Amino acid sequence: MSSQDRSHEDRHEVAGGKRSKRRSRGRRIKSVDAPEDNLSFEDYAADRLWSFLCAQLATALAAYVVMFAGDAWLHGELFTRLTLVCATPVLPMAAALALAARKDSGMRSSLAALVFIAALETGIVLHGLHWQRSALIVLPAFVLIPLMFSPVLQRGWDFPLAAMLALTGPLALLAIRRLPGDTQIGIMLSMFFALASSFVTNHFARRAKRKSFRLEHQLRAFADIDDLTQLPRRRRVFELGRRILQRSERAGQPFSVLYIDADHFKSVNDRFGHDAGDRALRLIAHHIQDSMRSSDVAGRFGGEEFVALLPGTDQIDAARVAERLRKRIEDIRQFEVTLTISVGVAQHIRGEQIDRVIRRADGALLHAKGGGRNRVVIAGRPAGDDAAPAQPAHETQTAQAPLAKAPHEEPGIEPFSREWQPD
Known part of the structure; x- marks a missing residue:
């Protein structure tokens, strides 16, 4: 032609x-790299799951505000000092959501998610100590936290830390409140199954995302590199x-x-x-x-x-x-x-x-x-x-x-x- x-x-x-030069077995090799080709798997996963993470954080924040405001209104304690203390976790949660919502935040999104989970756990514990006579009322929230974030935290270290933070809430309630033995066993069993399910979900989600990561690289190379000339x-x-x-x-x-x-x-x-x-x-x-x-x-x-x-x-x-x-x-x-x-x-x-x-x-x-x-x-x-x-x-x-x-x-x-x- x-x-x-x-x-x-x-x-x-x-x-x-973008073409770069490197040496391999004494022969100069030239390759073509786009910015997305240089992403690590962790950055790739964070980029693909960014909107999912933001939606999860926003949903959890809205749920906590509804739970807190509803109980404050039902008990007629909208403006008491204890009510304001229970409302303080909203501030770090909102700040963490704002940081995670920045598209270019990278690893800071994982750190923001961990800060959010810690603040959410603190708020649930405060809520349970102030308004509920039984810790079983807030147990579903503790169970849902690790399940919610298991698919979106894919850096390898962030989800184990999130799981540890999710475990501190029920342990704190059990340490502060004297509950019957069967209730304590029920809470621990519930958290065990929640954490086990979360780790399984995180493992398979991470494996599936790695496979997608490799396939995208292969498809991009096939689409962008001429097979005959390697240009x-x-x-x-x-x-x-x-x-x-x-x-x-x-x-x-x-x-x-x-x-x-x-x-x-x-x-x-x-x-x-x-x-x-x-x-x-x-x-x-x-x-x-x-x-x-x-x-x-x-x-x-x-x-x-x-x-x-x-x-x-x-x-x-x-x-x-x-x-x-x-x-x-x-x-x-x-x-x-x-x-x-x-x-x-x-x-x-x-x-x-x-x-x-x-x-x-x-x-x-x-x-x-x-x-x-x-x-x-x-x-x-x-x-x-x-x-x-x-x-x-x-x-x-x-x-x-x-x-x-x-x-x-x-x-x-x-x-x-x-x-x-x-x-």
């Missing part, structure tokens, strides 16, 4: 990923390109794009077969990878087309990188025909979207194809407003205009593509 016969829609699909696919490249562009604009650094296409690639497939074509694509991908820095991103856009994102690089340095890559590909001697590439280079203009930058690089690539192939062409910058609205690729000046200066050209702005001439 060449640049000319690629559809307009395919030309502008998006992708992203990120189009969607991942564009997604990461947006993030790189934002960082470059914030730091005031240049950002350039290379659009790479293998010349006359169809002839390789026709003359030597598709296996040879696949081998050629792997060689090109290998040389592209070796030409990139660890901060750069290269991906396959489909067929024999590749895109490289070069943060911190202006169009001149990017053209030098492209020229070195072009020579490396030209020097490959594994085929009876000379394998060459054409490269379009475009530098990001402040306020310009990533699809616009890649589209201009694509226009420069088409110019290189029309100029005889096996060359590097730098895309011109649009005259006038840097953030001018994007136009369809077939209407851009870079793909159609001659190599001449426009009368209205602003200083420092090159509105037309030009072939790169090495120093």
Whole structure:
């Protein structure tokens, strides 16, 4: 598939990923990682169960307020000092809920849940000591606490601590109130079954979430990595390109794009077969990878087309990188025909979207194809407003205009593509 016969829609699909370098058995390996790929299982589980945890905390807080306010109203003790003492656990519970509700709180969500459980246990004990003659009235609340939080506390250490806190409430009531022996045994048995059920629920919920964690990683790798070249696919490249562009604009650094296409690639497939074509694509991908820095991103856009994102690089340095890559590909001697590439280079203009930058690089690539192939062409910058609205690729000046200066050209702005001439 060449640049000319690629559809307009395919030309502008998006992708992203972050490539890192690491060494394994003496060979350099490059992988693609998105931010979500770097999450630990604990952070992954916390992120997936965040809304569930917030709902559990809010439900428990509402239940305690209803229980407390209802008993205060029934006993006519709405504003007594003991009633206010029983109401004090509402404050740390509300604060813990507010902390857990912060989406970026991470491990603090587990800590907030533990603080919430401790305050809730304290409130239930105070409620039982003040208003109830029998501890059996508040026993259901003690039983429900570990059962409620067993599916959502998945860090390994947080649920055991929550279970210990849930056990302190009934033990405190048994220590303070002298209850009949059979009542004490009933309370302890109830808590034992509640804790046992909670640990079983937590174990299987954790195992199921781990399986989901592994499957998501596998599916993401399958969807985002091209199996032939081991480069990120189009969607991942564009997604990461947006993030790189934002960082470059914030730091005031240049950002350039290379659009790479293998010349006359169809002839390789026709003359030597598709296996040879696949081998050629792997060689090109290998040389592209070796030409990139660890901060750069290269991906396959489909067929024999590749895109490289070069943060911190202006169009001149990017053209030098492209020229070195072009020579490396030209020097490959594994085929009876000379394998060459054409490269379009475009530098990001402040306020310009990533699809616009890649589209201009694509226009420069088409110019290189029309100029005889096996060359590097730098895309011109649009005259006038840097953030001018994007136009369809077939209407851009870079793909159609001659190599001449426009009368209205602003200083420092090159509105037309030009072939790169090495120093």
